[in-house]
Amino acid sequence: MEALKAAGHRPYGRAFERTGSLADIRAAFAEGLSVRMAGRIVAVREMGKSIFAHLQDGTDKFQIYVQKNTLGEEPFAAFRRLDIGDFIGVCGELFVTRTGEQSAKVHRWELLAKSLHPLPEKWHGLQDVEIRYRRRYLDLIANPDVRKVFNARSRLLSFIRRFLEARGYYEVETPVLQTLAGGAIATPFQTHYNALGQAMYMRIAPELYLKKLLVGGYDKVFEMGKNFRNEGLDRSHNPEFTALEIYEAYGDVKTMMRLVEELISSAAQEICGTMLVGKEEQEKVNLTPPWRVVSYHDLVKEHAGADWFERPVEAVREWGRAQKLDIPDTMTHAQVTHEVYDKLIEKTLWQPTFVTRLPAELVPLAKRCEDDPSLVDVFELVVRGRELCPGYTELNDPLDQRARLEEQAAGDASKLDEDFLRALEYGMPPAGGMGIGIDRLVMILTGEESIRDVMLFPQMKTREPKPDETPEE
């Protein structure tokens, strides 16, 4: 670096006017054309009095050719002192090499930014998953396929907004910092607001605010943003994750099924160019509508026998144990049934499947089915053996809602969102609602197995001792 400075090169340059991105230049390639281009040096092949190198920017990779007698003694010597990883801008003339590669012969170059660290190895890339997640910028430089996943994610967010706006849904923003974290059953992150001297929580779901907007006269709303849940980390859970929630007045669970089916299948078409998604080595997921719709009861009967719901509780417990499930004698018939669904059936639903009419005790915040009050009018969309998206006919009876929330709060009145209940008392139109885990949707569209591979900066444990560590436990 000192040698470069001594030779009159600024190690960190300023804006560099380009003819276009590397992809632009490739698209407009014509032999003899003069161009200005810039990028990071990712490969160098030195051959005495001439050098080949590759520049990379956010769009493409392009070969440049540096000749001693084109450039002159000193600029050529300075170029040789550059390292892989440095950013440079070049002026040059396009040509095609003997081997047929489109290239640019460099007339002048300037250093735009010096890299002080060596880049990961060019052939194997960066393999260490820990470094890939902790220092994603290196992963993005070294492993070009990673960029494809995040480009797909970016286009998905954009597509969802266009899709919903075109159908008359308003995108809204509701508080992330809340005095009461409602709308789901989960442990929130707690923080402290100095100005008010009070505890605050990061939201676990936007649901209650969005329903208040239905009361306020919005017929079709959605919000796409981060939720935060104070839970463990694994292949499908990150403490902060992106959720899309949609509510539609005068609709119900069927409205939502049609909407999500169209939304996801057309997203696949737009982003993947096909409705058959997933990686080559695994069974593809076929998102072509219509998707299978099956009730929870039928599904259980299909797997465990048509007389399942007529069998005595001892018999179903025995059956479950024979399937190597852990079934204590205290389990009710309904609990055994759900254990069977959860552990044995759900994982078999690889292709998109709407599981409908769930037992009411599993989903306390949805409306009951009119023909059977023991069931609720909901769906769970299951893809690749995992729940992707729940949808409800929303409960709009303020008295029923209060009773169920009170039961859930277990006598702790401070956990009741009184303003939400008051809003319902003003009247909320019947509505359908649903939530999609965007991270999991990206996993399905890209075929990735881990949520960490679809989040740019997944949560990782701190390596240094935690500064505020308290000696509990």
Next chain:
RNA sequence: GGGACGGUAGCUCAGUAGGUAGAGCACGAGCCUUUUAAGCUUGUGGUCGCGGGUUCGAGCCCCGCCCGUCUCACCA
């Protein structure tokens, strides 16, 4: 939280029986004017995750801890 596996140069990895720490890439020096994982010669580079133990001697064996991956559990 339990179990299995892993952590060696900036990166990708090898390391025999417990006996001086290795290769390729990257980086430095030299040769080479159409190469593309360029090539050839040569050099620099190490807290072997951290701490303790056994041993004359530990990358390797033992114990504890940290981080990661998978998996089970918890959690929706």
